[in-house]
Amino acid sequence: MDFFDRFAIPHPSPVIYASMVAIALTLVAIVAGVTYTKKWGYLWREWLTTVDHKRIGMMYLISALLMLFRGGADAIMMRAQTALPENTLLDSQHYNEIFTTHGVVMIIFMAMAFIMALMNFVVPLQIGARDVAFPRLNALSFWLYFWGAMLFNISFVIGGSPDAGWTSYFPLAGNEFSQSVGTNYYMIAIQIAGLGTLITGINFIVTILKMRAPGMKLMKMPMFTWSALITNLIIVFAFPVLTVALAMGTIDRLFGGNFFTTTDGGMDMLWANLFWVWGHPEVYILILPAFGIYSEIIPTFARRNLYGYKSMVASIVLISVLSFVVWVHHFFTMGQGAMVNSIFSITTMAIAIPTGIKIFNWLFTLWKGKITITVPMLYSLGFIPIFTIGGVTGVMLGMSAADYQYHNTMFLVAHFHLVIIPGVVFAMLAGLTYWWPKMFGFMLNERIGKLSFWLISIGTCVAFFPMFISGLDGQARRMYTYSEATGFGIWNMISFVGAIMLAAGFVTIVYNIYYSTRYASRDISSDPWDARSLEWATHTPVPDYNFAITPQVNSSEAFWDSKKNGHKLFPGNYKEIHMPNNSGVPFIMSAIFFVLGFALVFSIWILAVIALLGIFACLAHRSFEQDHGYHIPVEEVKETEEKLGGARQ
Amino acid sequence: MKELFPRKQVMGFVFSLVLTIVALLVYFLDMSFAVGMTVLLLTAFTQAGLQLIVFMHAGESEDRGSIYLNIYYGVIIALLTVFGTLLAMIWGYV
Numbered sequence: 001m002d003f004f005d006r007f008a009i010p011h012p013s014p015v016i017y018a019s020m021v022a023i024a025l026t027l028v029a030i031v032a033g034v035t036y037t038k039k040w041g042y043l044w045r046e047w048l049t050t051v052d053h054k055r056i057g058m059m060y061l062i063s064a065l066l067m068l069f070r071g072g073a074d075a076i077m078m079r080a081q082t083a084l085p086e087n088t089l090l091d092s093q094h095y096n097e098i099f100t101t102h103g104v105v106m107i108i109f110m111a112m113a114f115i116m117a118l119m120n121f122v123v124p125l126q127i128g129a130r131d132v133a134f135p136r137l138n139a140l141s142f143w144l145y146f147w148g149a150m151l152f153n154i155s156f157v158i159g160g161s162p163d164a165g166w167t168s169y170f171p172l173a174g175n176e177f178s179q180s181v182g183t184n185y186y187m188i189a190i191q192i193a194g195l196g197t198l199i200t201g202i203n204f205i206v207t208i209l210k211m212r213a214p215g216m217k218l219m220k221m222p223m224f225t226w227s228a229l230i231t232n233l234i235i236v237f238a239f240p241v242l243t244v245a246l247a248m249g250t251i252d253r254l255f256g257g258n259f260f261t262t263t264d265g266g267m268d269m270l271w272a273n274l275f276w277v278w279g280h281p282e283v284y285i286l287i288l289p290a291f292g293i294y295s296e297i298i299p300t301f302a303r304r305n306l307y308g309y310k311s312m313v314a315s316i317v318l319i320s321v322l323s324f325v326v327w328v329h330h331f332f333t334m335g336q337g338a339m340v341n342s343i344f345s346i347t348t349m350a351i352a353i354p355t356g357i358k359i360f361n362w363l364f365t366l367w368k369g370k371i372t373i374t375v376p377m378l379y380s381l382g383f384i385p386i387f388t389i390g391g392v393t394g395v396m397l398g399m400s401a402a403d404y405q406y407h408n409t410m411f412l413v414a415h416f417h418l419v420i421i422p423g424v425v426f427a428m429l430a431g432l433t434y435w436w437p438k439m440f441g442f443m444l445n446e447r448i449g450k451l452s453f454w455l456i457s458i459g460t461c462v463a464f465f466p467m468f469i470s471g472l473d474g475q476a477r478r479m480y481t482y483s484e485a486t487g488f489g490i491w492n493m494i495s496f497v498g499a500i501m502l503a504a505g506f507v508t509i510v511y512n513i514y515y516s517t518r519y520a521s522r523d524i525s526s527d528p529w530d531a532r533s534l535e536w537a538t539h540t541p542v543p544d545y546n547f548a549i550t551p552q553v554n555s556s557e558a559f560w561d562s563k564k565n566g567h568k569l570f571p572g573n574y575k576e577i578h579m580p581n582n583s584g585v586p587f588i589m590s591a592i593f594f595v596l597g598f599a600l601v602f603s604i605w606i607l608a609v610i611a612l613l614g615i616f617a618c619l620a621h622r623s624f625e626q627d628h629g630y631h632i633p634v635e636e637v638k639e640t641e642e643k644l645g646g647a648r649q
Numbered sequence: 650m651k652e653l654f655p656r657k658q659v660m661g662f663v664f665s666l667v668l669t670i671v672a673l674l675v676y677f678l679d680m681s682f683a684v685g686m687t688v689l690l691l692t693a694f695t696q697a698g699l700q701l702i703v704f705m706h707a708g709e710s711e712d713r714g715s716i717y718l719n720i721y722y723g724v725i726i727a728l729l730t731v732f733g734t735l736l737a738m739i740w741g742y743v
């Protein structure tokens with residue numbers, strides 16, 4: 001029995017037992033459903049082994065939406081617990097586990113997956129490529145992320161969730177104070193998903209640098225592609241720091257290392273330092289794709305080209321450097337002297353400058369534009385004021401002396417939600433609605449979409465503005481309850497109401513997907529928004545090979561030029577097309593990573609060694625495999641093109 | 650015959666062996682921490698550069714520009730991170 005004891009949950013409750021049953025039932029239902037409809041072969045051939053960037057993008061999308069609901073459920077529980085003073089809905093341990101899970105799930109498994117989803121789907125189309133540079137690595141990225149996320153998500157029913165915050169500061173996260181396996185899950189699941197992210201980073205840099213359509217100079221790339229390039233550059237330089245920090249943390253926890261301990265020469269503050277060396281660039285990894293998305297949507301619906309293209313590029317390049325030199329602002333209060341804090345205060349405030357430039361460029365694009373208010377445009381317009389409030393309070397936090405007052409209070413929580421929600425969630429929903437017709441061949445319902453927008457944006461303000469007040473009044477973050485005498489009750493109650501509105505908003509999004517899938521017209525053009533960049537120049541649904549003829553580009557809005565100024569986008573004739581083969585190795589190898597992770601979490605060494613051998617076997621298989629892809633003959637291309645709506649000019 | 654002999658690679662290989670031996674000496678010879686560290690840092694960076702240029706052909710393709718740009722960017726970020734960390738964790742700590 002000893003062996004199995006370790007899988008027990010240290011701190012069980014009826015809700016958790018109910019979740020176990022629910023998870024088990026869901027798994028059984030899925031397996032039974034797929035077996036019953038005889039879809040295993042289809043699932044394997046078309047999805048699990050695919051290397052197509054569009055399908056990988058869709059799988060990221062589904063995972064991101066699932067994670068959004070997982071993280072959202074956590075959020076509602078937290079807000080419900082704090083809605084009333086001395087509430088007993090959750091005890092302190094559960095509250096700790098829930099805010100930790102919420103943070104990790106939202107940042108690593110929801111937001112990151114969402115940006116990966118849109119980058120995967122859009123970037124190759126936008127640059128006129130057939131796929132990414134390394135399609136199979138791309139599949140590996142996705143499956144590593146997926147299995148990492150799964151590993152993290154089983155923690156609350158097997159062995160216990162991490163409870164040291166999404167920042168997982170040592171010494172709290174060390175063995176002495178976090179005895180359950182929870183923090184092992186944190187260290188290892190994020191590590192696995194992070195490897196996937198790093199691989200994507202390299203993959204997309206190469207894709208964007210090497211595979212652009214002829215004529216697309218760097219300064220003629222669409223803004224979303226630019227922001228994807230810079231995002232991936234930041235990923236490649238920031239994620240290794242996380243990898244190393246997590247490895248050191250793992251060594252401390254599993255093998256008795258002393259990197260972050262308070263004794264034997266360890267330095268606990270070094271974890272905070274390394275975490276934020278990655279963590280601050282990470283927030284820009286999240287926000288830059290959002291900037292890119294808005295820079296696509298605003299010109300489309302303002303019917304003007306983007307104002308200040310060059311300054312937009314310059315500001316994201318500047319951000320890519322500045323985002324690496326501000327991290328100390330996350331621990332101004334850790335005890336370093338005034339000189340250090342001043343240096344990092346100044347760099348922090350400097351980063352607001354390029355961000356401000358972008359805001360003004362969007363405003364100038366809107367100015368004198370012929371604006372049509374669609375759902376993507378609504379999100380973009382809502383983003384500007386809310387994000388500005390978040391950003392301005394960020395500058396307040398960036399003043400180190402003042403931060404002694406704000407740090408670790410609800411004020412901080414208000415700040416980062418008011419940048420991340422309009423910055424990431426709005427952008428992703430805007431992008432989702434905008435590119436949805438390209439992905440699925442029909443449009444999402446605009447009326448329901450507008451309802452979702454209003455619920456979500458008003459909900460955001462109602463949920464997070466009160467935290468500025470209670471935070472300034474001294475309510476610390478991550479406290480599971482407070483007494484009535486503090487007077488925080490009313491603010492938390494308002495905040496709870498906002499959280500309910502947000503939840504309602506997300507439910508309407510799901511309803512919208514359901515409703516539009518059933519009722520929306522399938523008879524739409526391949527360019528329903530009258531947009532400007534190349535992804536709209538191909539058919540809907542997008543054929544496997546994206547473009548039958550490689551597009552010829554002469555400006556940053558080549559498609560617009562071809563519609564309005566007679567630019568010839570697709571010169572020449574059909575040629576044979578070379579495509580990559582599918583492969584099951586990424587899926588299998590990542591599944592073995594999951595097993596390895598599980599074995600490490602619970603220190604089952606024999607299993608870990610076996611899994612490691614399995615991973616090496618997969619690597620070896622790849623090294624010796626001969627795979628030259630396949631060719632689509634000209635006749636087939638012609639046939640597909642005619643079926644999808646006639647030859648293109 | 651002269652074209653066939655990979656002179657540059659062989660020289661590079663020998664040089665990288667020398668660098669490794671020098672680095673190893675830090676362990677076997679008795680020197681102060683500061684001297685040892687300096688030797689290690691110098692040999693490590695030279696070694697990395699050597700590998701990149703001679704064996705990973707950093708400068709031999711049309712992508713020379715973006716490869717070097719990436720390397721410079723990486724070096725700058727690494728230096729900022731390392732010195733920033735030293736500043737925040739040790740020098741500026743009171």
Ligand code: HEM
Binds near residue numbers: 403407
């Ligand atoms: C105008 C630009 C910004 C400035 C000046 C700024 C400044 C700051 C500062 C000084 C803190 C630390 C405060 C404290 O711990 O007391 C902070 C926290 C945070 N910021 Fe920002 N920020 C900015 C933009 C953003 C953006 C764009 C995002 C994300 C998309 C973001 C996400 C976060 C997060 C997640 C935290 C809290 C992390 C934690 O402790 O759990 N910030 N910000």
Ligand SMILES: [Cu+2]
Binds near residue numbers: 279329
């Ligand atoms: Cu920051």
